[in-house]
Structures are given as C-alpha cells and as structure tokens.
Amino acid sequence: MEIEVKDKSGALTGKKVNLPESVFGVEPNDHAIYLDVKQYLAQQRQGTHKSKERAEIAGSTKKIKKQKGTGTARAGSIKSPVFRGGGRVFGPRPRNYDFKLNKKLKKVARRSALSYKASDSSISVLENFSMDNPKTKDFASLIKGLELEGKKTLFVLGENNKNVFLSSRNIQKANVTTVDSLNTYDIVNADNLIVFEDSIEKLSNI
Structure with missing residues (x-):
C-alpha cells in the first residue's frame, strides 16, 4: 500500500512510502480486537x-x-x-481484573486495528522532524496544518522523543506514543493515525 508523505505544515513532500501489507492489509479479526481492548481496559482498573x-x-x-x-x-x-x-x-x-492473552493474539489484534485504519484512509505519514524545545504552540500549529483540530489523533514515533511528548500534553484529543508502546486500544480509539516516517520499518515487526 503506497501513501504520500506530508511535512509538518500538511503539504505533500513528493515522497511516497510503502505500508507493509502484512500489517496494514490483513483480514481484520474483530474478536481479537475485542479481547485486546477488553484486557487493556481491565488493566486500567485499580x-x-x-x-x-x-x-x-x-x-x-x-x-x-x-x-x-x-x-x-x-x-x-x-x-x-x-x-x-x-x-x-x-x-x-x-x-x-487483569487476564492473560497470548502474544500472537495481541499481534493479530494490533494488525487488524491498523488494517481498519488503512482501509478507512485514516492513516497519514509525516516527514521526520525534531523539536529543539518543548513548545505546545508549535505542536498546535502542526495539528492545524494537518487539519486535525478537534479530532482524536494518535502520533506514532519511531523512538521516544521527549520534546514532542511534552509539547502535546496540554492539547486535548492528541496522543503521542512510540511503536514499542503502541496498543490496540489507542489505535481503535483514535480518529486519525499520524505515523512518522522513521517508524514505518519498525511497524512491519509490530
């Protein structure tokens, strides 16, 4: 699946990346998604x-x-x-309230959720960029450029970036995570998925 890369202003860069079919093009398993989300919510209970x-x-x-x-x-x-x-x-x-789920089932659930987002055209790939200092105003401008104001958006980073995380904390409906911390609930709960360019390769092993 080929998708165009955007910059932080929301403009197309002319580059394209291939989203692996093994992750974004599988036959979704609804029951696996249900079980994984159920386990995640159960773990949140004190x-x-x-x-x-x-x-x-x-x-x-x-x-x-x-x-x-x-x-x-x-x-x-x-x-x-x-x-x-x-x-x-x-x-x-x-x-x-926690209960055990097999790793293979959780893997199927994550890939099923990502495939749903891909089929709904709810995934965008963002060009890599860095923030020298945490600044909420800059992150708000990023969301505005991507035309995602007021929408639940999940940003997926290739690796932990403290400045990006701190810049997003005060913005409602914006959530930042890394590929290693990506879970089915966050994917399903988001209206849009913004994947950073450097995380594509890691997502193929999710």
Missing part, C-alpha cells in the same frame, strides 16, 4: 474497591433481644446485614 462485611463492622456482639416471644424474627447481632449500619452481604473486595 481494583481497590472494598466494603465492610459483618465480621469487620464495629459493634456489640450481644444478643439484641430474646430469641422467642417478640413476634418478630429472631436476631443475634446488631452487625447483621438486615439492620441499618450492619455489614454488607457479598460486598466488593480488592481484586486484580
């Missing part, structure tokens, strides 16, 4: 939820009324869940 059960409530253990002759149900503890202020029945406990 799992620190907790409520007190009857054994953890502070209160007297004295029998609160006699067993028989009251005309109501028997009751042995004020900490019973049937009373206000008592413990909760089967309340949430701290847990880890």
